[in-house]
Amino acid sequence: MSSKFAILLLAGIAALYAQETTLDHSVKINLPPDSPLTLISENLGESHVTQRGSAVVLDLDVTLTLHNSSPNRVRGVTLLVAAQEVTPGGKASVSVPSLDVPPTQNFPVRINLRLLRPAQIAGGPLVQVNLDGVLFQDYSFYGPNRLDSRRTMTAWEMQAQRDRKYFKSILALHGMEGLRQAMLESLNRQAERPRLDVQVSRGRAVASAALGEHNARFAFLRFPDEPVEPVEGWAEVAGNEARNPRIDVRNLSSRQVRSVEIDWIVTDRQGKQYMAGSVPASGPEFNLKAGSTSRVLQDTALRFSRLSNDGGAPVSIAGMTGFVGQVEFADGKVWIPNRASLASAQLLGILEPSPEEQRLTDLYRKKGPKALADELNKF
């Protein structure tokens, strides 16, 4: 009896201790005065701030309704989410690619975020949302581009155009049955794509030869039309961790290249291949003139393990393969591999689908082939 009383008392104290406080001034949405998008409303839904001892937990589920006040159709938006004082150097963004928003139309962007930080940090909103970039139908761009959103959204839009063209050609050549078949193949690929749990960390590693650390060399896949070729590359590998990838690339084109992204595949001891991630290089220090060679270098550690529902065991790296996934020229134009190249290199079953292919297969799954055909015929 007395123990029940004590539990009730403790629960009461805990409830008083973990008080929910108001969201007032916790979130701030900033859009520049000359922005092509205007904020119509922000729906905070079930968002709340909870004080837990010496920490604050912010659960934010906000839906912003934005208005396209520009004369162009919007193809993509990236919002920079900055959590005050949290994880210095850490930041977040929410992008919505594969849009087709005509002028004067509204569209939603949802941000679902959880922030845990000490309560002692004082002053200002907990989270600020800023516009990082807007991509339009004609590939023009607006925004401060702090997150390199221009390149990323341009590449997504090019992938969208590539994949729409592919599915439209199937529809034109083989009709609804052909489209249905292509959708089923894509859904199967997505479901059967080998996946790993990847953890990215920054910091000084103390792995040594005693742990089997060695320099592992990349093998490269080549595409006939690639403007930049990988020459050679290495990463320091120890068990299931690969660190500090460095890849030498040569500009085969006659144009100056601003950034390159090498896609990275790892092979486990059983010979199974997984998409590990990408190794991008950009910024003022990376300047790849026509015919010149430069180095793509990152100071990061990637750790690979099986998915938690597959046991979560570490996956030892037996081999690494790279290929050029993106090239951005100095004029802002972007090159991506075409679908035929990816298919002939048997990469479609390893790579994640493009955002547009993900959207189209989702549309097919939920609304059927007729709705998909109507969508493909829009533009």
Next chain:
Amino acid sequence: MTHPNQSILALYAGRDLGWFTRRRTERHLSHCGECRDEVQAFASARDNLAALNELPAISWNRLAAEMKANIRLGLEAGECVRGERTAAPFAPFGILSGVRTVAACASVMALVATGLLLQRPTPETPPTVAGESAVLRATANGIELNQGGQTLSLRHVRTGDVTYSAGAEGSMRAGYVDSDTGNVTINNLYVQ
């Protein structure tokens, strides 16, 4: 009349009941002779147990002196035996003396060295990373950045398939189709 059970009475006898139950039991005992007898019996048994636990008087000083003497005797006997062996260290094992011993040791060492060279150990466990400033990972419902005990996570709700990708520049991405809007949403977390 409802009587308290045996365990309550035993705990009461040992003064181990909580305040509220003790008061209630006292009230009952004030007008129930039967239960008072039970409590008395438990109290007596408890006293008897305490008496049984007491050890008979032992002369600890005498016992210590005997133990010390026995240890000293053992040590002296050991010295006598060691003195004989140091005179001829390998006498009982003559086969291991001289050139043969050196050759055998060299062979064993060469064998171990060759084995290590041919099969270098490649442990499955990840190396220790010291001074990690930030870690990005995928979780059950989103992607998460941990740094110095602080956490920032972007979550995906109301969705089916999610694709994750890592960037070696220090980024993690999760892409999914929002069930409510039908739009693709791509969450990104970055460390610098």
